[in-house]
Each structure stands twice: as C-alpha cells, then as structure tokens.
Amino acid sequence: MISDVDEVLRKLLVREIEIKGNEVDIQFDQPKREWSSRLSKPTINLFLFDLRENLRLRGSEQYFTISKPDGTSEVRRNPVRMDLRYLMTAWVKEAEDEHLLLSSALMGLLRNPFLPPDLFSDRLKNQPHPCPLEVATFPPEVGPVDKFTEIWGVLDNEMRPGIMLTVTISVDPYHPLIFTQVRTREMRFLQDSSIGKPATVKITKKLSKKYWVVSGALKSQKYDLSTLSLILVEKQQPVELEEAGRYSLSGLAEGDYHLDISFNKKIIKRQKIRVPSDDYDIQV
Incomplete structure (x- = not known):
C-alpha cells in the first residue's frame, strides 16, 4: 500500500x-x-x-x-x-x-x-x-x-x-x-400473573400461541419495483417495499395469506403465501 x-x-x-x-x-x-x-x-x-x-x-x-x-x-x-x-x-x-x-x-x-x-x-x-x-x-x-x-x-x-x-x-x-438470510422467525409471548403481585398470591403463567415474522422479496423484470405496491389482503395492510424489493410481515399466525401486487392502483397479481414456509419471494 x-x-x-x-x-x-x-x-x-x-x-x-x-x-x-x-x-x-x-x-x-x-x-x-x-x-x-x-x-x-x-x-x-x-x-x-x-x-x-x-x-x-x-x-x-x-x-x-x-x-x-x-x-x-x-x-x-x-x-x-x-x-x-x-x-x-x-x-x-x-x-x-x-x-x-x-x-x-x-x-x-x-x-x-x-x-x-x-x-x-x-x-x-x-x-x-x-x-x-x-x-x-x-x-x-x-x-x-x-x-x-x-x-x-x-x-x-x-x-x-x-x-x-x-x-x-x-x-x-x-x-x-457471510450469513444465511432469516426468512421466518417464530415469536411466543408469556403472560405472567406474578408481575407486580405479592408472593402470597397464586401465580399463573400462560404461553401464547405462535406468531411469525416472515420476509421475502418482490422480483420483476417487467416492472420498475418503485412503481409497485404491496397489500396484505387479510389485514388490508400496506406493506413497505425496501431496497431491492425486500419486504417483511410481522405478527402472523400460522395459516394462508394473500398479497396483492398493484401497478398504478391496479392489481396485477394476487400471491398466496403459507406461514410458515421456506420461501416468500414473489415473481411478477
């Protein structure tokens, strides 16, 4: 040097x-x-x-x-x-x-x-x-x-x-x-009745059902990604697209969900995703 x-x-x-x-x-x-x-x-x-x-x-x-x-x-x-x-x-x-x-x-x-x-x-x-x-x-x-x-x-x-x-x-x-990208994360919550209570009170602890945080990428050779928008249909929730079309969804219970991909406010594709799964990428 x-x-x-x-x-x-x-x-x-x-x-x-x-x-x-x-x-x-x-x-x-x-x-x-x-x-x-x-x-x-x-x-x-x-x-x-x-x-x-x-x-x-x-x-x-x-x-x-x-x-x-x-x-x-x-x-x-x-x-x-x-x-x-x-x-x-x-x-x-x-x-x-x-x-x-x-x-x-x-x-x-x-x-x-x-x-x-x-x-x-x-x-x-x-x-x-x-x-x-x-x-x-x-x-x-x-x-x-x-x-x-x-x-x-x-x-x-x-x-x-x-x-x-x-x-x-x-x-x-x-x-x-080099790290493998995390596509799915599992979250569970514990409800503890002992918080703020004296020791003589009966304590109960209840574990919540599983919730998931998932991430994927929207890919397209036809459209500019900056012109596309994404909506989680079941919650009517807009999904933010980050750099290179990456997106994430949080607080999802196990099951099937649908994502609407829109161009100029017109839906061009509805993508079904399964939570949890190995892949959440979407090709348009």
Whole structure:
C-alpha cells in the first residue's frame, strides 16, 4: 500500500516537472545527515513521517449489508480512510537551485488535487473514493510531530525548507461475513400473573400461541419495483417495499395469506403465501 503511493508520487513528479533521464533523483529515505552527505545529484526527498486514520471521513455507519439472490447476506465493514503525510524537501548544493527545484515540485503537485488514477498500480485501482492530495497544508488535529523543527531535531540534520503533503487512501483489511438470510422467525409471548403481585398470591403463567415474522422479496423484470405496491389482503395492510424489493410481515399466525401486487392502483397479481414456509419471494 505505502510503496504503491510512493510510486504514484514519484511518477507524478517526473511527469509534472519534466525530469529527463536521471538528472534529478526522487528518494523516500529518512533525510538524515549521513544520507544527505552521500548525495551526488539534485534530489527530491519525500519522507513519510506520519500515518493515521482520517476521522473526519469516517462514516457514522461502520457496517453495511449486501443481500444476495442465493439467500445469503454479506456483511462488510467500511474501508478505513488513512492519511499518509510526507515532508518534501529539495537537496541541491546552491540555495537558488534548491528553491527552483522545490518550486517546480510545488507547482506540479498543486495542479493535482487528487492522485491521478492513470498512475495507479493494480493494488490501487479499486479505490472506492478519489484519493485527495493536499499540498502545503497542516493537519487540523494535533499529532506527534506538528512542526518542521521537531522533525529536523529527530533526524539530526540541518533544517531545510519543506512542504507538507497529505495523501488520503482507502484501506480495506477486513474479510466479509457471510450469513444465511432469516426468512421466518417464530415469536411466543408469556403472560405472567406474578408481575407486580405479592408472593402470597397464586401465580399463573400462560404461553401464547405462535406468531411469525416472515420476509421475502418482490422480483420483476417487467416492472420498475418503485412503481409497485404491496397489500396484505387479510389485514388490508400496506406493506413497505425496501431496497431491492425486500419486504417483511410481522405478527402472523400460522395459516394462508394473500398479497396483492398493484401497478398504478391496479392489481396485477394476487400471491398466496403459507406461514410458515421456506420461501416468500414473489415473481411478477
């Protein structure tokens, strides 16, 4: 993941500032004193010094469910939006040349508010969101290193002008959970006379008859599901159609029921269902 982002930044800089041949190096090492003393040509250094989750982009719903036609449901967790923070510096003997190289890199990156997808490796091509590239901005939250002077103190090197880069990518380390969809649930109620009564009173407990909660899906290749409506005939009760035509009925005793499917207030089909049963899907 990190190496893929490094490579995108490398390719982006080469393209934007028109580096020809090997006249300028782009490296990702820690810019320590020992490293800088070995440089033999102009170099742009991109030092990754911080990784953290972008909490501003974390959604309120951490999980989502995908219902599949084979009767299973797939529960997935949303990917983590991670911020990768780089310190970009230019290393040239003369200060004027250093500033010129750093300015060229700055202008090139500012032209790209997002990482260009055409530079993505195979592992980055399935990003669910565009990858923002923030240039020369400091993060709003407090972090372990918030000043360039602190970074140079850790690296034990002479301070250089630097530019903060923040790349935000989506990371999905989670495996989906597969469950069989529940089509029928049985409910029973217990009437307990002991509630709110003293212990000397005779206690009776009575178990109610069985009630069922059932769910199925309305399917159609001819009609748009948003134009159809569903009514439980025995109760004259409208039934709400959810995403992908799914519906549920609750509080049903054992027996036969009928569902009217309507289009433009005209009944186009009456479907008989048996409660309980294994399948409540309806094809129109």
